[in-house]
Amino acid sequence: MRVLLLLLNVVLSCHFANAQDSWFKRFVKKTISDTASAGQSSFRVYPTLGYSPETSFEGGLSALLIFQAKKDSLNRLSEIQAFSFFTLEAQYGIWLDNAIYGDKDKWFILGRTRFQRFPLLYYGIGPETPEKDPALIDANYLLLRQRVLRKVRPNLFVGPEVDYQQLYNTHFNQPDNHQYEKPLGADGTRNLGLGAAVVYDNRHNVLNVRKGFFGEVSYLRYAPAFGSKTDFQAVSVDIRSSHPTSARNVLAWQVYGNFNSGDVPFNQLALMGGEMIMRGYYYGRYRDKNMVAAQLEHRWLPFGFSKRIGAVAFAGAAMVAPKINAFDTRYVRPSGGIGIRYLLFPKKDIFLRLDMGLTKDGPGFYLFTGEAF
Template structure:
């Protein structure tokens, strides 16, 4: 895997400046000044986007900005969870472009929840092959362009239980695999790209005390999505996603978080819409989509430890694999993910962190991630 190192100079520069002031004063005075500094930094953080820089041999130098905000849509509604709005835009010296806007809206005293995401991406994608029994030596690069829009709207139908429609629209084009790629040799579905219109239903059970940094409660979300040709989809397939989470606080403010997910796909799904292992939230350390197939199962447990003031650390252990069917799953084929993370609170009112995660796996698999809120 290519290692990418992000520099988040702005936040740390402010922190180091404030921390270096008046080191000869008493601990009480230092903490008081530190807290006052944090209040000013958080206020500035809500206005100014975070500068990002990255480098890899494939993409070259990557420059961008990221923004994350939590706020209430109505001052009269003090019951609804805060609404999330996040944006990311990056460009690279080798032609990579990635632009995303995502939201999570809470309305009418949490009676309605709307999840949405708009993304444009032009970049190479890396893939070992299709299936679980593959080798890192078979890594290939596939260039493509993509536009995608996802919308899920759910209404509270019973205490803690939500239900509503879901939509997934995407268009993949300008797909350019390696000249000797298995995608060409095997005439893999999706090689020519196409348009997909997904229509489905989503249901969620949510008892978490916080959507962005939970310390207790449960969260289960099910999504069933059909991509029928009569709606204009180039490929006809069905997709089911299940995500289950549980949070415990065994002592003090220490948190143990557990997550298990699965994805099932049937029909003529293109290779870019198969179930994918890896990414910045699950199986951290693995490139998202390096392993993919019609069935995915994975699980992880994470320990979240507060250290001092706005700082905390985490450690996690995860495992997962893909297969062509559930009957094809075997215990000896699971991949391992583990790692450590640093947490810095950037929104005290909503108890939200910025996270820096270092994920690893066997055979020199590694990844570094910067994001807002917890991985799950």
């Protein structure tokens, strides 16, 4: 299970300590300060350090740019996040996520980019797979996904979507005491999907939603005519809602569904786990053509006794199936956990999150800027 840990205790101790200034303390103060006035952009870079059995020690940098179109504080908060890593096993990668709103919400550009050389653990396909001894697929992975959406009514956006995914330089390493049948795409795959998305979004702060609703339905078609190696289609449904229960407390929930048909490569099946939903499971621990998932989270942002420190408690459940009519409640997988929050940008109401997800497979740790959903 991949673990990402910021030197959060160092940051906090430097912030509250009364020791004489040093270059590191000045760097930390600059990182966690928030002096930008309303409407002004903010940019921060901070280090990360982690360890996992698959990668050994890893280090890197995270960066966050937040801004409002035309520096107008009445416009929604846009964000661009970047995360890079390098491990002692010579694995590396860079992630980039964007949620950009135009002036008066005329345009909404929502997407993510991934490039990495990183091991992919493979436990097989289906709702019931071996509990240990996964295969290890070492490969280069590239993902480019963007939605360019136009506002058609207040909070309602419609537009095209493109998704390009490529897996290359692959090596499928079988465990010593178990043999997996090679899945579709294990020797490399390249697929381009074209489609459209409909989004309803009345959130003002994407990274920390105090109150608001987000709903998305998207469709993508991957075909040899587009340059894809396989022919399949994918439908995704994502519904999120946040409700303030007091001035500092928020109750949020999410329902997510991913439904695929056709010849779907193993890396583009519906994948359970990761940093956003079903925290605690390795991303792809369970995979199949279809998945439904839900999660509930309570946030204390921040605690009443602190100006910067908060916490969350969350729980979720999900299941995968080869067909929509084959979902079986016997294979519902639960997860839950807790997390701490640190108010990184007080004037923008943006928190740094460190979550610990718990499942039967053990704990998983996640550090990112902004909430999971």
